Amino acid sequence: MSVRIIDGKSIAATIRRHISGAVRERIASGLPRPGLAVIQVGDNPASSVYVSHKRRDCTEVGFHSEAYELPVQTSQKELVTLVERLNKNAAIDGILVQLPLPGHMNAQAVIERIDPGKDVDGFHPENIGRLLLRLPSMRPCTPYGIMSLLRHTGEPLEGKDAIVIGQSNIVGRPMAIELLNARCTPTICHSRTQDLQAKIHRADIVIAAVGRDGFIPGSWIKTGAIVIDVGINRNALGKLVGDVDFATACERAAWITPVPGGVGPMTRAALLENTLLAAERHSQRP
Ligand code: GUN
Secondary structure (H helix, E strand, C coil), X not given: CCCXXXXXXXXXXXXXXXXXXXXXXHHHCCCCCCEXXXXXXXXXXXXXXXXXXXXXXXXXXXXXXXXXXXXXXXXXXXXXXXXXXXXXCCCCCEEEEXXXXXXXXXXXXXXXXXXXXXXXXXXCHHHHHHHHCCCCCCCCHHHHHHHHHHXXXXXXXXXXXXXXXXXXXXXXXXXXXXXXXCCCEEEEEXXXXXXXXXXXXXXXXXXXXXXXXXXXXXXXXXXXXXXXXXXXXXXXXXXXXXXXXXXXXCCCCCEECCCCCCHHHHHHHHHHHHHHHHHHHHHCCC
């Protein structure tokens, strides 16, 4: 079986070009640029990298972007006050609070204070609930980006057995719902799952979101499967690698995402898509 690489970097670049075109059209018709506010509390180095990439994307597609870098000792009340100010700010269509937040904060409580119409991460219970009810609005970015990657293969998704390894609120759970909405048969696995190897071996679509370097050996993959690797781990040599052992998985998979250059750029592209959608809705307000 010869594997095909799903090139997230180039698919994301195509999405950004479409978004740039949509922004130019908005401006030509007198509408404002979509606006995204990104809030980071503290200076977690990984978060700083993600936030700078998101800001660079905004500049590339012509969005208005505002960055709020708050000190680590910021109180939850101060953060919520900022969120509520941005909820009312007409120049801002999307608000993203970069996670993780410092230990003294309750991330869920903060997320719930974001206006669901500006929740471009898709983490607010209203947006998660809408996804569950097949009424999607703002869709969580990583699963949304992965659905675009899966569609890009051109393979029919209906009826496929899909396995999601990882049950987080931001990836695993919404991912399983997205797959269900696409009429796959999803299974969610986690640290208490029995016989993970057998379950993975039956799956036509494997979504790995574990966060452990090479956790899934290629020999576990069913021949002809589509493998999507969400993991971004540093191996013992300091190289960025996924959760799936890439070289051996390539011997069995029909399609596979690389790390880096697979899911990461698509998560960011989905954030831009959500922000454009939010802006379109805000400009339709009476
Ligand atoms: N931290 C890691 N991934 C994400 C994400 O998709 N959104 C936010 N806000 N924080 C994150």
